Amino acid sequence: MTAIRVAVVDDHPVFRLGMVALLSTLDGIEVVAEASSSAEATAQVTADVDVVLMDLELGDRSGVETTRDLVSRFPALRVLMVTMHEDDESIVASMRAGARGYLVKGAVPDEVERAIRAVANGELLLGAAVAERALGFMAASRSLAPTVFPELTDREREVLDLVAGGHDTATISRRLILSPKTVRNHISNILAKLGVPDRAAAIVRAREAGLG
Structure with missing residues (x-):
């Protein structure tokens, strides 16, 4: 079975290193790149990456803008936003940029693993309530x-x-x-x-x- 190749993008070194350490213990998941900024993500993420764990707020640029650029370059790429924010606007902006999932920092290891496997499998990882609010917000924006x-x-x-x-x-x-x-x-x-x-x-x- 081919491992899911993951890139971790986060400007907080403690969180990034902790996430890399966690993922390294999971079967079938391989960390192939790390980045602490949008510029590094642009340089490090290639077509070989399956899933990117993307921080919403990077030091040099937002994770939403970085996601939009990466998905434009690599349409098959799956981006999982990892953030402290749960507001509708952040969720909708992430979805519109091409993210396939939204994970709140503080999620337990099992949730992280399930989220990565889900988005790698092509699923959209949003809870029912969040999805309903997000779709409503997007419909309103089309007005x-x-x-x-x-x-x-x-x-x-x-x-x-x-x-x-x-x-x-x-x-x-x-x-x-x-x-x-x-x-x-x-x-x-x-x-x-x-x-x-x-x-x-x-x-x-x-x-x-x-x-x-």
Whole structure:
């Protein structure tokens, strides 16, 4: 039987080393890569990896953004988010980025093993209540009709909706699980595409269109 090849990505060395030690004791699971940052994950994770245990918050970039990039490069890759956060927004952002499971730090060894084997087998690892909330949240997010500012991407419309709602960059960063730099880049792109000089003007345009 071929072992499940796992990469552990977490910027907390104690947790990362502890997880590697745990996985090393499990039959049929082999740790083939470790990373403490998004940059290291991008370099270390290859097509040979089956499952990535991904921390939601990395020092240099969010785990959601890193997941999106890795899944784009390796569509067969299974990502299992490992985090302290259980809020709907974190769960939905992870799912939309391509994660196949969501594991809360503090899970017992048996739960970790089951989660890895489940996502490696192609299953989506979400509890019933979490899945129901997440699907509802995703359905609500689709209510931003693409006919509103069709020149914007879906993500840019989400950012603009939050800007129009009066949220600052830090709040948007937390809500969408994006780095502040990425949020600022989205806002710059929005201003350019809408042809407005500043954030205030963008808010006016967005609210006139029913956003916020």
